Amino acid sequence: MKEIALVAMLLMVGVTGAQSQSPGAQATGASQGASQATLQESKLAESQEALAFGQSIADAMREATNADFAFIAAGQLRPNAQRTKLETGLMYPNEELTVLKLKGKQIRDAFERSFSFYPQANVGFLYFSGCQVGINEGELPGSRIRSVVPDGGLFDNEATYTVAMPTSLAKGALGYFKVWDGSTVPTPRSEPKTLLQIATGKSVVTTAARWFSKV
Numbered sequence: 001m002k003e004i005a006l007v008a009m010l011l012m013v014g015v016t017g018a019q020s021q022s023p024g025a026q027a028t029g030a031s032q033g034a035s036q037a038t039l040q041e042s043k044l045a046e047s048q049e050a051l052a053f054g055q056s057i058a059d060a061m062r063e064a065t066n067a068d069f070a071f072i073a074a075g076q077l078r079p080n081a082q083r084t085k086l087e088t089g090l091m092y093p094n095e096e097l098t099v100l101k102l103k104g105k106q107i108r109d110a111f112e113r114s115f116s117f118y119p120q121a122n123v124g125f126l127y128f129s130g131c132q133v134g135i136n137e138g139e140l141p142g143s144r145i146r147s148v149v150p151d152g153g154l155f156d157n158e159a160t161y162t163v164a165m166p167t168s169l170a171k172g173a174l175g176y177f178k179v180w181d182g183s184t185v186p187t188p189r190s191e192p193k194t195l196l197q198i199a200t201g202k203s204v205v206t207t208a209a210r211w212f213s214k215v
Helices: 002-065 104-114 173-178 195-199
Strands: 069-073 097-103 126-129 131-135 145-150 160-166 211-213
Touching: 002 069, 002 097, 002 126, 002 160, 002 195, 097 104, 104 126, 104 145, 104 160, 104 173, 126 131
Parallel strands: 069 160, 131 211
Antiparallel strands: 069 126, 097 160, 131 145
């Protein structure tokens, strides 16, 4: 009988101890869950800000040059920019703007490189203007681009298009020398425009992402 009583007491102590610890454990779990949610929300906000700045700058470059398309890489954008001033989103505001003539195949290859790590962060990710891009992120890198749809007309791998971009990118920065030969950057016929010049006075416009999932 004494042994049974002792076992009963030990069981009661164990239950009491578990009950006394459960509120703290629950609080810790809730705190960790809240922290993870906050981090995810923060990353989402940052990506949305980068999207707004990236696409707005690409639009400004295309407008300034009347090019068919425009590219700017994620690594060429400045974090924590002022929402009301587009120029504050430029990492290298005094960099000149260049327009390349590229084949459709090169443009498609550039998008393949851009989306090779998607949806992970990538300094070589391109924000762009002038088209919509259909992707299948489930495919292996190099085989993810399903379609390139220009804002007007059809896309042809063999056709030649004009693409505005920062000069460093035109020269092959961030690995894009694998897509186009940086030595072929044209000499400007007139005084070159800088990114700062084309962005100053323009606002940041929030637009939907210009890529979409397409299986």
